[in-house]
Structure formats: C-alpha cells, structure tokens
Amino acid sequence: MQTNLAPEFQGTPDGIAAEAILRKCVHCGFCTATCPTYQLLGDELDGPRGRIYLMKQVLEGAEPTRKTQLHLDRCLTCRNCESTCPSGVQYGHLVDIGRKIVDARVPRPAAEKAVRWLLKEGLTSRAFAPAMALGQRVRGLLPPALKAKVPARQAAGRWPTATHERQVLMLAGCVQPAMLPNINSATARVLDAAGIQTVVATQAGCCGAVRFHLNDQDGGLAQMRANIDAWWPYVEQGIEAIVMNASGCGVTVKEYGHLLRGDPAYAARAARISELTRDLSELLPGLVSVLRPKLTRRPDAGRVVAFHPPCTLQHGQQLRGGVEQHLAALGFTVQLAASESHLCCGSAGTYSVLHPGMATALRDRKLGHLGALQPSVIASANIGCITHLQSGTTTPVRHWVELLDDALG
DSSP states (O other): OOOOOOTTTTTSHHHHHHHHHHTTOOOOOGGGGGOHHHHHHOOGGGSHHHHHHHHHHHHTTOOOOHHHHHHHHTOOOOOHHHHHOTTOOOHHHHHHHHHHHHHHHSOOOHHHHHHHHHHHHHTTSTTHHHHHHHHHHTGGGSOHHHHTTSOOOOOOOOOOOOOOSEEEEEOOOSSHHHHOTHHHHHHHHHHHHTTEEEEOOTTOOOOSHHHHHTTOHHHHHHHHHHHHHHHHHHHHTTOOOEEESSHHHHHHHTTHHHHTTTOTTTHHHHHHHHHHEEEGGGGHHHHHHHHGGGOOSOOOTTSEEEEOOOHIIIIISOOOSHHHHHHHHTTOEEEOOSSOTTSOOSOTTTHHHHSHHHHHHHHHHHHHHHHTTOOSEEEESOHHHHHHHHTTOSSOEEEHHHHHHHHHO
16 A cells, blocks of 8 residues: 655654555455454444555544544454455554554543543552452442443462472463452463463563553553563573463563564563463463373363354464364364354453443354354453453353363362
8 A cells, every 4th residue: 555654754663664564455355354343333444444544544644533533442453354464464553553643633532531541540450459359249239231340259269389390470460360360270270280380470460451552552561561570580590481361461462572672671571571472272282191181070071162262362363273172182072153253252451341332242243153052161261251251141151271170170
C-alpha cells in the first residue's frame, strides 16, 4: 500500500514502523472474512482493512475523529487477521501505534475515561485481591452483569515443596491468583510430577498488557521493565524457561524484545526474556512420556473435552494443535468446535467490560459451537476466556492444566 507520511511522522520510530507495516498490505480483504467484529457488524471500517485505511489517513495528515477512535476501540486485537494475511501484515503492532496517535488527539468522554482508568489501575493493583474476595463472598447478591465478572471462589490446592534440578520461572499474573488460584498451583503440581520445579519471582507483577492496550503505553512498558528486573537474577542463574499459563500474558512477554527494542538499558535483556518465554503447552511434548505412567485417574475417556484455543495462543503466539494433540496422547478426548474455532470468544482482556454487547454476542456464538459437541467440560488456556465463557454456561470451564492435574490425582 503506497503511503505518504505527514511530515510530523516522517523519521519517527512510530512513523517508520507504521509505514513498513502499511506497505505490506495489498488490499486483498482476506482479513475481513476472519474478523469477529466484521462478522457481527458487516461494516468495512470495523474490519482490519477498513481500520488500516483509517490509520493510514491519520498518518498521512488527516485529523482523526471520535468515529475513528470508536472503530479502533471496537477491534478486539485478536490478531486473527494476521493468521489469515498472505502478506504478513503485522496488524497488532500497527493498531497499537494507531490507537496511541488517535487517543492523543481525540478526547474521550469523562465517563469513558473513568472506566478505563479504573480498569488499568484496579486490575493491576494490590487492592484487587481483597476486592475480589469480598465480591466472591457476596456473589449471590450482585447484579447479573457484575456477578458475571466474579467467578465462584476456588480453592488453590497445595503447592509442591520438592526441589528439582530443572527449574522454570512462572508469572503468577495480576488477576489470576485472586480469581482462579488453582490454575497456578495445578501448573506447579503437574510440572513437579514431571520433575520440574516452578519458581515465582515475588517482585514480578502484571505483564503490562492491561495498561498497554488501554493506551497507557508508558505505564505498560514500566511494568515490563519491572518484570525484567525481577526475573533477571534467575536468568543469570540459568533458569530453563519462563512459563506462562495465561496465553494473554504469554503473547505480551514474548513481545518484550520488540516493545523495548528502542530502550538501550533494556533492549538486550528484553530480547532474552522473550527468547526464554514459553506457553505452558510448549512444554507438553517433553512431558507426555513422563506423565503418562503417573496418571491415577482415567482422563474422561469417551467424555468430550471441548477445547477453545484463545486468540492469544493460536493467533498471537501462532501455537495451534499442541494442547489437543498432547492431551489426546494422555488419554483425553479433546475436540475443537466444528465451526469458527478460529474466532474470538469476546473476552479480549478488558474488551468484555468496555464493549459488553459485542463481547456477549461473541461469547454466545462461541458457546453455541462448543455446546454442539456436548462436552463434559470446556477447556481453554487463558483466564480471560475461561471466566468470560463460564459467565454464559453451566458447563464447567477450566484451564486444561487443571484437567491434567486432576488426572494425576
């Protein structure tokens, strides 16, 4: 796509990056066929190609409007378009640049600004855990919309105490320990059964995705630097990997090297952190033969586990098929939805709060396809997807590692 940047963007880091991405786009429109918001709304400007045109116009000097901002806001950043694009357009990086420029020029209404501030400050705050605990105690009294955001209280289970020569770091996450703590402890138990010790750096916090995607990019980058500082002593000691059991965090940490490439103090370390980062499913190939003899319960033989691959796993990290393949090798009957398994469930970080109508429509569409499998349980790999899907169904929705942990007894 021929692009003529306005003088104010020529030679700037954002301008150079955006122009390189824009020039790869050939207008083919394949992306619209796999865009969730285009599927729902049928508006060219609510698909990747239309949003690319909007961002191109702004970068070429057009003044953005509230309408421009709304179309960019409606994007889930699911990156399905990247999986579809034959030209390799890095749409996710482009929309980060576009939103940053547009938000700097288009004031948001006060109420909207307040909600976004509460999300980026509240979800990453130490106050989140006690607030969630209080919400869970009074969950039955909450209005339906709020109750849907507060999962039932979950016991975490024991954390293994054995030490092993093989060690991995794990990011606990900002909301997961308070909302669904068993995911982390189940991860540690499964890895322990395979002879791997899970270590958590207590100073590491939010991966930075919440702030970054709410356009507090400086705040998000600061959290990324803090995590690098917290992890670096373990890296120097030779930690085997940094394991992510929330694919939304995983895709962000794998991009630390890109996001901090212009920071001379952190660029090299950020790149190393990204190299070491693994989604938990990437460890499965080496675990199957070790864990199979240790299964104490038959894993739901003949009972279907419907697997929903999060967008951050299948599109952001480009990891497909691993969970299904290796759980099947361990005796699980795992199936993907026969239709639209590639589409977003509508969770998308804070999207389900900011755009509840769109998020609910996508959730119900996804659950309809998953429900057709008549599963005993729905499994996923990201806390946002798990809690969002669970809000619309009575079928249990769990992280796949919890199912494996149960089978190990």
